[in-house]
Amino acid sequence: MKNKNSLGSVLRKIISSSKWMTLTTVIIIAGAIATALLPPLVLERIVNRLTAHQPIPLYLALIYFGLLALSGLLESGQNVMITVFGQKVTHGLRSEMCAKLQRLPAAYFARHEAGKTTSRFVNDVDVVDSLFTNGIISMFADACKVLSILAVIFYKSLGLGILMLWVTPLLFVMTRLFQKRILKAQLANRAAVGNVNNHVPETIRTIRMIRTLFRQKYMEQKYDDYIEESYHATDKSNLYDSIYSPIVIFISSCVIAVMMICAALGGQVQQFFGVTVGTAVAIIAYVNKVFDPLESIGMEIQNIQSAVAGVKRINEFLNEPEREKTDESVTGKGPIPNTKPCICFDHVSFCYDKENTVLNDLCFKVESDEAVTLVGRTGAGKSTIFRLLLGLYCPNEGRVLVDGVEASKIPDTRKRKLFGYVEQSFHSVSGTMAEQISLFDPAISQKQVEDAARLVGLHESILALPEGYNTPVEKAIFSQGQFQLLSIARAVAASPEILLLDEITASLDSDTERRILDALERACEGRTVLSISHRLHVNTRNYRIIEIGSKCL
Known part of the structure; x- marks a missing residue:
């Protein structure tokens, strides 16, 4: 009997049964994005008053530090809600998979090794947890933050806004390149982990035969080979992740340097990039803010790519043909x-x-x-x-x-x-x-x-x-x-x-x-x-x- 269940249907059940939690999560994420935009604007006014030798009202300082505190609180609340949502997803998913296990025919267990089925319940569900806690939802929040900051940069400095539009596609192309490499490495790692999980219980189950026939070295070598495959795949994934962040930081520094040099030039270039001291401080803060979520998106992409293989394997499991239903x-x-x-x-x-x-x-x-x-x-x-x-x-x-x-x-x-x-x-x-x-x-x-x-x-x-x-x-x-x-x-x-x-x-x-x-x-x-x-x-x-x-x- 065919079954049309999937991770998507499990998600829909969880969201429909937790509407208030979902709505609260959306509101907190929106609040965190909005409050992250406000402190640099207040800082701009403070710096402009300082350069004009004007006193700084106490309320401006209180507003600035209050917005920083509120932004931090909402950011923490966002992380908490995302974590809770991810836990509900993994709990619901494991429950659905356990129920599915009871409905599978005997032929499934004859075709599939126990260790690899266990790997779906443990490792694959764990990466789905990271898909939500450090993946899709966080990436959506960071993407909204990037778009909001770009809009403010455009409003404050047209030249810098155009420069950012030129840089962002290059970052996107680079990110896609990293995505493909990381996905390939993660798929290899998932296969190697599945082999390891199957090899250990198989060795324990047949340990008497292995010792009787003196095949310990062979089983050890097979285990070492699987571990080595997993190590090389993980090493590749970590390599791409480790060089991504320095590249983003370097590009961030270059963009700020170009803006400051162009703003210091005379003529139309200065007019195109010209800003007040306060605006320059605010824009530098915004540039740093736009590259921070971009860097986070790069790491979130890795989590998503890692989870794609797990999601695929879970969907394959949930769509396995089931036993014919019996009527009491x-x-x-x-x-x-x-x-x-x-x-x-x-x-x-x-x-x-x-x-x-x-x-x-x-x-x-x-x-x-x-x-x-x-x-x-x-x-x-x-x-x-x-x-x-x-x-x-x-x-x-x-x-x-x-x-x-x-x-x-x-x-x-x-x-x-x-x-x-x-x-x-x-x-x-x-x-x-x-x-x-x-x-x-x-x-x-x-x-x-x-x-x-x-x-x-x-x-x-x-x-x-x-x-x-x-x-x-x-x-x-x-x-x-x-x-x-x-x-x-x-x-x-x-x-x-x-x-x-x-x-x-x-x-x-x-x-x-x-x-x-x-x-x-x-x-x-x-x-x-x-x-x-x-x-x-x-x-x-x-x-x-x-x-x-x-x-x-």
């Missing part, structure tokens, strides 16, 4: 009427890409309370059948039905009561032993958690832990077999109607395997069971065998 009314909250075979694969064909077909015209049925084992060569599509049954993927052709309802249309709220899935290995979550079983589901009571643990024979072992069921999983000294039993308890805690078993004894010793098979036998009682196995066990002799690879079964 399709299945309701009660059990699904068992009027048809419990599970039905009706001429199902599926492929993860357009080239390699995993399942081709697969047909089989599983009746309610029946136990079935799927066998077949590696890569035949046994695990894919589970993914289709859980609604993680949709078939390219045919239908996958659970009690007559398409699997992909069963709501997530219903699936926990419908399916219990035991994977090959246990994946813990941050929390207590009880939360490993309940998965933070408020619908699962403490009694259900303990009943599930009793069913698999773990209740006494958990009670023996320092805090019993409240013991953090990190402090539980459990064997691989015990964690696999915990996985079975997690699957049956919500009393599911269908139990899916994915080769859960493949890497266990015979004694542990016997214990887990006994637990499974108790867990499977009264349920429809679908298991994947490469070998048949004593307690699976009554299972119906379906060989994956045949056309219709």
Whole structure:
């Protein structure tokens, strides 16, 4: 399902929900621009009175210092409001991205590495924050300030105004040149940071294999290469930023020098550039003021260019196709009427890409309370059948039905009561032993958690832990077999109607395997069971065998 969400739509939601804050920000920015223009005009009058040997009224001095103080206060208020607005944007953006994450299909997580997705949530959103706090809004305020100062300079000195009009386009061309170079460097840096963020968790996840195969040096070298790419990209960006400010300062000094020299000349040139001493002081202040925001615009351009890559990546994420929406009314909250075979694969064909077909015209049925084992060569599509049954993927052709309802249309709220899935290995979550079983589901009571643990024979072992069921999983000294039993308890805690078993004894010793098979036998009682196995066990002799690879079964 296509989605038209984007950073722009998130911004519109934030602005519409914070109209007063937006209006206050605009008023403060306008006030800061206006008050920045007034002190040099007051200073002009003070200097002109001094050169005319006239006394300076106290009110002029008070007005001058009062305007300076007010300008500083409004400037600080502008920065505060811009920062608050940026924080609201990043909070709203992260919330929208988290909500998006819940709506993504399983295919997204198969195509995209976890580290790079994390980079979008952390690094890319951080640069979007700088886009507003030190980017677009600040640049708009500085641009308005520049235009206002240029208008005053024109009014005070036509010659200097024309000179400034000649200089400003040159600064614009130079700024555009810096923009392109900085954007190229920032894009390279964003790609390198994404690689680093993906490389670290990948290394931690596979550290045992890396050490076993003595590939530490290779992984270190890959990490160093990514860091080096990021360093060179950042170095280029910093180089352009460091030489931009000195160039602006040099041009500012040249403009002031040209004005003073021309004003000191005689004839028409002096008339064209001629100003009083007070006006000259005011204009010098204005020239400095016009180059200060221009210098800031250069830095703000860098922030904007840095954020462009992040905005692009965030928009790509927000526009990822979503899962088809499910309708709660399709299945309701009660059990699904068992009027048809419990599970039905009706001429199902599926492929993860357009080239390699995993399942081709697969047909089989599983009746309610029946136990079935799927066998077949590696890569035949046994695990894919589970993914289709859980609604993680949709078939390219045919239908996958659970009690007559398409699997992909069963709501997530219903699936926990419908399916219990035991994977090959246990994946813990941050929390207590009880939360490993309940998965933070408020619908699962403490009694259900303990009943599930009793069913698999773990209740006494958990009670023996320092805090019993409240013991953090990190402090539980459990064997691989015990964690696999915990996985079975997690699957049956919500009393599911269908139990899916994915080769859960493949890497266990015979004694542990016997214990887990006994637990499974108790867990499977009264349920429809679908298991994947490469070998048949004593307690699976009554299972119906379906060989994956045949056309219709």
